[in-house]
Structures are given as C-alpha cells and as structure tokens.
Amino acid sequence: MSITSEQSTGPGSTRATxxxxxxxxxxxxxxxxxxxxxxxxVAGVLILVVLAAVAIFLVAMASDTFAADPTELTGGxxxxxxxxxxxxxxxxxxxxxxxLATPVxxxxxxxxxxxxxxxxxxxxxxxxxxxAAIPSVIFGAWGASVLAPHVVPFYNWLGKYFGFLPIFEGPxxxxxxxxxxxxxxxxxxxxxxITAMCREIFLQTPKLQEEAALxxxxxxxxxxxxxxxxxxxxxxxxxxxLALGRALGETMAVTLVLAGGPFNPSxxxxxxxxxxxxxxxxxPEAYGIRMSELIAAGLVLFVITLLVNVLARFxxxxxxxxxx
Amino acid sequence: xxxxxxxxxxxxxxxxxxxxxxxxxxxxxxxxAAIAALIGFSVGLWAIFAFLLFVIAGPIVIGMIEGSRKGxxxxxxxxxxxxxxxxxxxxxxxLYVVIAxxxxxxxxxxxxxxxxGVTGVHDNAAAKGTEPILGGIYxxxxxxxxxxxxxxxxxxxxxxxxxxxxxxxxxxxxxxxAITFFVDVMTGIPxxxxxxxxxxxxxxxxxxxxxxxxxxxxxxxxVLMIPTVVRNAEEMLRIVPNELRExxxxxxxxxxxxxxxxxxxxxxxxxxxxxxxxxxxxxxxTAPILVTAGFATAINWNAFSGWMATLPTYIYYQIMTPTxxxxxxxxxxxxxxxxxxxxxxxxxxxxxxxVVAKIFAPKTGR
Numbered sequence: 001m002s003i004t005s006e007q008s009t010g011p012g013s014t015r016a017t018x019x020x021x022x023x024x025x026x027x028x029x030x031x032x033x034x035x036x037x038x039x040x041x042v043a044g045v046l047i048l049v050v051l052a053a054v055a056i057f058l059v060a061m062a063s064d065t066f067a068a069d070p071t072e073l074t075g076g077x078x079x080x081x082x083x084x085x086x087x088x089x090x091x092x093x094x095x096x097x098x099x100l101a102t103p104v105x106x107x108x109x110x111x112x113x114x115x116x117x118x119x120x121x122x123x124x125x126x127x128x129x130x131x132a133a134i135p136s137v138i139f140g141a142w143g144a145s146v147l148a149p150h151v152v153p154f155y156n157w158l159g160k161y162f163g164f165l166p167i168f169e170g171p172x173x174x175x176x177x178x179x180x181x182x183x184x185x186x187x188x189x190x191x192x193x194i195t196a197m198c199r200e201i202f203l204q205t206p207k208l209q210e211e212a213a214l215x216x217x218x219x220x221x222x223x224x225x226x227x228x229x230x231x232x233x234x235x236x237x238x239x240x241x242l243a244l245g246r247a248l249g250e251t252m253a254v255t256l257v258l259a260g261g262p263f264n265p266s267x268x269x270x271x272x273x274x275x276x277x278x279x280x281x282x283x284p285e286a287y288g289i290r291m292s293e294l295i296a297a298g299l300v301l302f303v304i305t306l307l308v309n310v311l312a313r314f315x316x317x318x319x320x321x322x323x324x
Numbered sequence: 325x326x327x328x329x330x331x332x333x334x335x336x337x338x339x340x341x342x343x344x345x346x347x348x349x350x351x352x353x354x355x356x357a358a359i360a361a362l363i364g365f366s367v368g369l370w371a372i373f374a375f376l377l378f379v380i381a382g383p384i385v386i387g388m389i390e391g392s393r394k395g396x397x398x399x400x401x402x403x404x405x406x407x408x409x410x411x412x413x414x415x416x417x418x419l420y421v422v423i424a425x426x427x428x429x430x431x432x433x434x435x436x437x438x439x440x441g442v443t444g445v446h447d448n449a450a451a452k453g454t455e456p457i458l459g460g461i462y463x464x465x466x467x468x469x470x471x472x473x474x475x476x477x478x479x480x481x482x483x484x485x486x487x488x489x490x491x492x493x494x495x496x497x498x499x500x501x502a503i504t505f506f507v508d509v510m511t512g513i514p515x516x517x518x519x520x521x522x523x524x525x526x527x528x529x530x531x532x533x534x535x536x537x538x539x540x541x542x543x544x545x546x547v548l549m550i551p552t553v554v555r556n557a558e559e560m561l562r563i564v565p566n567e568l569r570e571x572x573x574x575x576x577x578x579x580x581x582x583x584x585x586x587x588x589x590x591x592x593x594x595x596x597x598x599x600x601x602x603x604x605x606x607x608x609x610t611a612p613i614l615v616t617a618g619f620a621t622a623i624n625w626n627a628f629s630g631w632m633a634t635l636p637t638y639i640y641y642q643i644m645t646p647t648x649x650x651x652x653x654x655x656x657x658x659x660x661x662x663x664x665x666x667x668x669x670x671x672x673x674x675x676x677x678x679v680v681a682k683i684f685a686p687k688t689g690r
Contacts, residue, residue: 029578036580037493043485044494044503047550051506054513054521054547061524107407115404124408131415133674135608137636138663141643142418145656150368188414195411219397242512249514251611252636256643276516276611283520283615291533298520302513309512313505 054302062296064289072289082293083300085263089179089272090301093254094247096183096267097190102240104187105194112195113202114224125199132192140256143185148176148257155180155268169266177259180267182274185253190243197239201232234315241312245305251276275301340389348385352378375406419667426664429457429657435665438463439621439633444648451651459647461662463623464638467538470627471617471634472607474542475549480599482546483553484588490554491561492583504558510551518547519612526616538627541617541634545606552605556598560591593684597677604673608666610636635666 070078108128112121152174159170172178205228213223229236254277264271279294279301286294356374360366379402387395433456442459449455486503494500522544526535564587572582588595618631619641633641639659646655 033578033580036583037489040485040489040493043482044489044499046482047486047503047510047554048506050547050550051510053525054517057521057524057528058517060528104407104410107404108411111404111408115401116408127415128411130671130674131411133604133670134415134418135610135636135666135670137608137610137639138418138422138667141639141659141663142414142421144643146417146421153366154368191411219393221397221400222393224400245512245514249512249516251514251516252640255611256640276514279516279520280611280614283523284618287534295520295524298517302517305512305514305517306509309509312512313508 058295058299058302061292062299064292065296068289068292073293074290079293079296083275083297086273086275086278086297087300087304088263089260090248090274090276090304092267092272093179093183093186093258093274094244096180097186097247098240098244100184100187101191101194101243105191105239105243106198106236108191108195109198109202110224110228112199114220114228125196128192128195131188132196136189136250136252137256139185139189140252140254143181143253143257144177147185148181150176151181151184152176159268166265167267169269172268173259173270175259175270177257178268178270179258179264179272182254182258183267185257186247186250189250189253190247193243193246194239197242198232198236201235201239202228205231234318238312238316241308241315245308245312248308249276249301249305251280255280338390340386344385345382348382349378352381379403379406422660422663422667425657425660427661429661430664431457431661433458434460434658434661435465436460436462438623439647440623442621442647444650447646447648447651447654450654451648457654457657459658461635461638461658461665463620464633464635464662465665466623466625467617467620467632468607468634468636470625471538471541471545471613471632472603474539474627475545475606476599476603478542478546479549479553479602483550484557484595486550486554487557487561488583488588490558492579492587507551507554510547511555513547514611515544515548515609516611516615519544519615521547522612522616536616536618536631537629538617538624538632541613541632542627544612544616545609548609548612549602549606552602553599556602557591557595560594560598561587563594564590593680596684597681600673600677600680604670604677607673608636608670610640613637614640635662635669638662639666 065073065079070076073079073082075082112124112128116124152172155172155176155178156170158168159172162168163170209227209231210223213226214220218226254274258273258277259270260273260277260281261271275297279298283291283294353374356372356377357370359373360369379399382402383395383399386398437458437460439459440463446455446458450457486507490500490503494503519541522540523536525543526540527533529535568586568590569582572586573579577585613634614637617634617637619637620631620633624630624632639662642655642659642662646652648654
C-alpha cells in the first residue's frame with residue numbers, strides 16, 4: 001500500500017495520518033531498510049569497480065603490446081615510436097582548440113552574464129547549449145564538407161605571408177583537411193563547455209563587489225577586471241581544463257575532418273593524426289597484436305585525460321569558490 | 325529647468341554622440357568591402373575586415389572623445405558582442421547545412437528500408453538519374469533505439485541508486501566522497517576509451533577478441549551515461565526539502581519507503597529531464613559504437629548477437645566508404661538525410677527534457 005498522507009497534508013488530514021500510522025508495520029521491516037541501503041551502496045561501489053575495470057582491462061589487453069617484439073608493431077620500432085606522433089598530434093589539435101575556444105568562450109559567457117539584456121540572456125544560453133547537443137559525427141561531416149573548402153584561401157594566404165614560420169609552411173593543403181581545420185572544429189565543440197561553466201561562475205560574483213566597483217566610477221570593463229575575473233579565476237582555469245579533456249578525447253570530428261599522416265610541423269598541410277582518431281580508423285579491421293596496440297594507445301589517451309581531469313577537479317576543490 | 329534640457333548640458337558634453345557608433349560601423353563595412361576587393365572578394369573576408377576595422381576604429385574614436393578608460397571599455401564591449409556573434413556562425417551554419425543537404429534525401433523509402441542488397445550498381449544508376457536512390461536507415465534506427473534503450477536500462481537504476489546512496493545514506497563519508505570524485509573523473513573518460521573498455525571486457529568474457537554486438541555498445545554507452553545520470557539525480561535529490569523527509573519519519577515510515585514514496589516522487593521531474601538529456605548525449609555517440617557494435621547493412625533486431633548499425637555509424641560509413649566509390653554523392657545524400665533525422669531526434673529529446681522539467685517542476689513550497 002502506498003502512503004497517501006503526503007499528498008493530503010494540511011487541515012483535515014488527520015484521518016490520512018492515522019491511516020499512515022496504522023499501516024507503519026506494512027511499510028517494511030528493518031530488514032527491508034537494510035536491503036535497500038545495501039542495494040544503493042552496491043550501486044555506488046559498482047561505479048568504482050567499473051572505473052577500476054576500465055583501467056584493468058585496458059592494461060590487460062594492452063600488455064601484449066608492451067611484451068611484444070618491437071618489430072612486430074606498426075612502424076617496426078616499438079610502441080614508443082608508434083605512439084609519440086599520435087600524442088603530439090592530439091596535443092596540437094587540442095592546443096589549437098583551446099587557443100581559439102577559450103577567449104571566445106569567456107567572451108560569450110561574459111555576454112550572457114554581464115552584457116546581454118536580462119530577458120535576452122536566457123534564450124542565448126539555450127542557443128549555446130544547442131551547440132553542445134549536436135552530435136560529434138555531424139560536426140565532423142560539417143567540418144569536412146563545409147568548413148574545410150572554405151578555409152583553403154585563408155590557408156593559402158597564411159602559407160604565402162607567414163610561410164617562414166614552420167607551423168605555416170606552404171604549400172597549403174588544397175582540400176583544407178588539415179590539423180588546423182580539425183582544431184577549429186574541436187574549438188567549436190568545446191566552446192559550450194567553457195561558456196556554460198564560466199557563465200555560472202560569472203553570475204555568482206558577489207553583487208556588492210560589482211556595485212561597489214561601479215559606484216566608485218569604474219567602467220563596466222574595469223568592474224569585470226577588478227571583481228569578476230579575480231573571483232572566477234579558478235573556475236575559468238578548471239573549465240578550460242575540462243574542455244581540454246574533451247578536446248583530447250574527441251574522435252569523430254578529427255577522423256572525418258583530418259586527412260591524417262605522419263607527424264608534420266606545418267598546421268596547414270595534411271598529416272598528423274590523433275590517438276582517438278587512429279583508434280577509430282583502425283580498430284574495426286584490427287586483430288591480434290594490432291588490436292592490442294590500439295588498446296594500448298587508448299590506455300595512453302585514458303591516462304592523459306585522467307590526469308587533466310583530476311588536475312581540473314583539484315583546482316576547483318583547492319580554490320573552492322562555492323562552484324562545483 | 326526646461327532651458328537646461330534644450331541646450332547641450334554638462335551631463336552630455338564630452339560624450340560620444342549616439343549617431344557616431346553606427347556611422348563608424350557603416351564606414352567599417354564600406355572600407356572592409358574595399359580592402360576585401362583588393363585581395364579577392366569573398367563574404368567571409370568582407371566580414372572579417374569590416375569587423376576588425378570597427379573593433380579598432382570604434383574604441384579609438386570613443387577614446388579620443390571620452391578618454392582612454394571609456395575607449396578600453398568600448399573595446400571590451402565590442403569584443404564580447406563579437407565573440408557571441410562568432411559563436412553563432414557555426415551553429416547556424418551546421419543547422420542550415422544539415423537541413424539544406426538532408427531534406428532532399430528524406431523520403432519514406434529512406435526511413436523504411438535498410439541498406440541490405442544496395443550495391444554500387446544501384447548508386448551509379450541513381451547518380452545518372454535512371455533509378456531512384458535506394459537504401460535507407462531503417463536498420464540504423466533500430467540499432468540506435470536498441471543500444472540506447474539498453475544503455476538507459478543499465479544506467480538509470482545504477483545512476484539513481486548511486487545518487488540515493490550519496491544523498492540519503494553516504495552523507496559526507498569517505499566512500500561517498502570517493503564516489504563523487506570518481507564520478508567526476510568518469511565524466512571525463514573519452515568516449516572511444518569507454519568503447520575500448522567494453523570491447524576488451526567482452527573479448528575477455530567470451531574469449532573472442534572480435535566479440536561485437538549491440539549489447540557491448542550499450543555497455544560502452546552506459547559508462548558514458550552513468551556519471552551524467554548520477555550528477556543530475558544527486559542535484560535533484562538534494563533540493564528535496566528535508567521537512568518532507570522528517571514529516572514522513574515522524575509518521576513512522578521507514579527510510580526506504582520515505583525515499584521511494586516521498587523523496588523520489590518529489591524529484592522525479594528533474595530526474596526524468598536529466599535522464600532525457602543523458603540519452604540525448606549518448607544517442608549521438610559514434611566512436612564507442614564503431615569499436616563495439618561493428619557495422620551492418622541489414623536489419624538486426626537482436627542486440628545480443630551479430631553486428632549492428634546505428635545512425636551515427638551509418639553517417640560515418642556512408643561518408644568514409646561510399647557504397648559506390650564513383651558516385652559518392654548518392655551515399656552523401658543518404659548520410660545527410662540520416663544526419664537530419666539524428667539531429668531532429670536529439671533536438672526533440674532536448675525539448676522534451678525542458679518541457680518535463682518545466683511542467684513537472686518539483687513543488688518545494690518556496
């Protein structure tokens with residue numbers, strides 16, 4: 001029997017209350033209480049077990065690679081020489097994404113929290129959340145078929161005038177499927193993460209401090225620099241770290257956008273590859289030692305993103321600003 | 325008094341007149357077009373130059389009239405508005421492209437047939453226009469629904485019970501702090517690593533290194549979904565007022581009955597909306613499906629045996645390995661139509677989540 005008294009509390013609910021009291025014996029024994037708390041405890045522990053299992057199974061399946069003869073692995077020079085260009089490629093793509101997304105993300109967050117008219121701010125927040133809802137494979141398809149052709153003239157221009165820099169060395173790729181394009185797509189994908197988190201923190205800046213700054217004659221920008229940014233510093237850093245974790249692990253956008261290859265310092269030529277994309281491209285056809293090798297690559301990615309995420313959480317807890 | 329209002333007062337002297345900023349914007353647009361034309365005209369270049377000119381010239385002019393502090397303020401303001409407009413471009417572009425390229429491929433045939441038996445011959449004929457475009461996404465929709473539903477069936481009980489443990493039982497203990505921390509860590513697991521985990525787990529459990537089926541994909545998706553469900557349910561359970569629990573205890577109701585009959589019904593709208601958002605997140609995942617469910621062109625209703633296609637992997641394979649390499653456009657048409665269907669599903673789920681949260685908002689009484 002269900003308790004009905006909760007719905008009918010208030011005057012005249014005496015009868016319902018008595019019913020509930022009379023039925024107490026029917027509402028479970030101490031044993032049922034123990035079972036329920038036991039089940040919820042098991043569910044909680046299960047999460048820890050799953051996380052441990054992720055690490056254990058990746059290590060177990062990858063161990064063949066570390067034990068194998070270096071000549072058996074792709075490239076024939078051992079795992080380290082196989083993985084480093086991939087890790088470097090991943091870091092390049094993630095760095096480009098962060099450099100582009102951080103200023104824009106903070107700008108959009110400021111727009112929502114301090115610039116946009118109040119009734120306009122909420123819909124704008126929804127719109128930016130929509131960006132987060134679009135599946136990554138669609139971003140990848142968009143990046144490959146729409147963005148890549150459009151950036152080619154820009155890459156040609158970069159190659160022509162900034163070609164003396166190793167990162168913009170020409171001739172630029174004429175398909176636009178380069179690591180820079182992949183980085184731009186990643187930037188679009190991590191932008192909502194930075195914006196959503198920064199927006200929450202910016203909104204929590206103590207109103208008194210903001211008003212005090214304005215009252216002393218500060219312009220809006222001076223007010224933001226003096227009150228909002230110092231308050232939100234830890235939050236901004238951790239939002240950027242979380243976005244970095246996402247950018248490192250993002251697969252589809254890179255797989256579809258990038259015409260991968262060996263390590264290439266020029267960002268506007270094809271080449272480079274990321275760990276996640278390498279796995280997605282090769283795992284479906286992999287077997288035996290190749291499969292183990294790709295799982296080992298996944299393990300490396302897991303460890304890197306784990307470190308980034310733990311660091312981000314640590315920063316948040318260290319400078320606890322009341323924001324989770 | 326009225327005299328003060330009609331002649332230029334000290335209050336407005338030294339301020340930028342209202343018409344100045346639009347005029348600067350207009351000049352920037354015209355000059356931007358001119359500079360863009362010098363290099364080789366395109367709308368993108370025009371927009372970039374016009375924006376740069378405006379952002380630089382505007383604050384300088386304002387700074388000269390009102391002082392450098394106001395100039396800097398205007399500079400920051402223009403940049404903030406600019407970054408918002410910049411963020412809108414990809415969103416609008418993605419939605420526009422998906423609709424523009426997806427609608428032509430959309431048909432009853434696409435929704436109700438699989439790719440079984442569709443070969444390059446058919447696509448070549450379709451490219452020449454002698455045959456309609458055959459093949460569709462029916463099998464992928466089935467795969468998407470089955471893997472997502474299975475993942476939801478695994479994640480929701482585990483996630484909800486964990487949240488109950490954290491809020492109702494664990495209250496600040498070492499274990500509950502550890503769970504909270506590792507749930508946060510789990511949020512950051514790259515989706516492809518979750519897929520690799522599920523693939524290696526089932527490879528080990530079935531002693532078959534290429535064990536692939538819909539259920540493996542569901543397990544991989546659960547790894548991604550559980551932390552989202554836990555975080556959301558935890559938040560929702562925490563906002564249930566303690567008075568409700570205490571009132572129930574005072575009536576002699578046991579704790580587990582209080583939780584199942586009082587706390588959860590109060591928070592159910594928030595939990596349901598959070599679960600819907602979590603589903604919307606995993607339904608678009610591609611990478612974990614790629615390594616766990618394989619890929620199929622035929623209808624497979626059984627998630628526990630055989631390879632399965634889902635909408636995201638369908639889109640991926642249609643683009644990467646077109647059915648007919650010489651008529652890739654036909655495959656792309658199908659891919660964009662599938663993308664449109666996927667985006668509509670995701671947007672609908674988001675909308676449902678918002679509506680559920682709004683209509684059945686928890687009645688906290690304050």
